[in-house]
Amino acid sequence: MIVGITGGIACYKVAHVVSRLVQDGAEVTVAMTAAAARFVSPLTFQALSGRPVYTSPWEHIESHDPQHVNLARAADVMLIAPCTMDTLARLVAGRADDAVCLIAAAVDWSGQALLLAPSMNEVMWNQPATQRNVAQLRADGCRIIEPAEGWQACRTEGIGRLAEPVVIIEAVREILAARSAATG
Numbered sequence: 767m768i769v770g771i772t773g774g775i776a777c778y779k780v781a782h783v784v785s786r787l788v789q790d791g792a793e794v795t796v797a798m799t800a801a802a803a804r805f806v807s808p809l810t811f812q813a814l815s816g817r818p819v820y821t822s823p824w825e826h827i828e829s830h831d832p833q834h835v836n837l838a839r840a841a842d843v844m845l846i847a848p849c850t851m852d853t854l855a856r857l858v859a860g861r862a863d864d865a866v867c868l869i870a871a872a873v874d875w876s877g878q879a880l881l882l883a884p885s886m887n888e889v890m891w892n893q894p895a896t897q898r899n900v901a902q903l904r905a906d907g908c909r910i911i912e913p914a915e916g917w918q919a920c921r922t923e924g925i926g927r928l929a930e931p932v933v934i935i936e937a938v939r940e941i942l943a944a945r946s947a948a949t950g
Contacts, residue, residue, distance in 0.1 A: 767792050767938070768841045770866035771811070773801020774848040775919040776885040776928035781806060783847065783931045784814045787938060795837060796820070797865040823868045838872035842945045845938055846870065847911075848885030848928045854899040857908070875907040879941045883911040883934050888924025911937050
């Protein structure tokens, strides 16, 4: 599976998600945007996953081929968490200029699972553009893990914070179990 991490303060919560999924036996490959790497080091996710971390669409870590295609083909599920307002818009527009969106663009959204866990402050979550983008991504076949309500980094309370790791982990487990049952 692939975990894409985009630039929000909630990046630190995804370290627990990656660790737990690896402990469950999942082979987790992490991709990060440059903004995500400003919050949490790629080395953290390399240590937790035991695999190289993709931070650029231009680096070929394991070979000389376009790895985003091979990574996407091999994945049963791609999780993007936190999925920022900007990333939601990039996915809707078909932008593929960072490692996370490039890999997501190569995932077959109709045959594989693209799971998005949005995270932003309440005002950003409630913006009409954000709500249109979420609705479009659902219509396109993406699965959305609804954001939680509570304390936010902007020192306010409201909806928009990243769902708790246990919620995200359970959503991934359900998808992996369904895929295993379908092929098993």
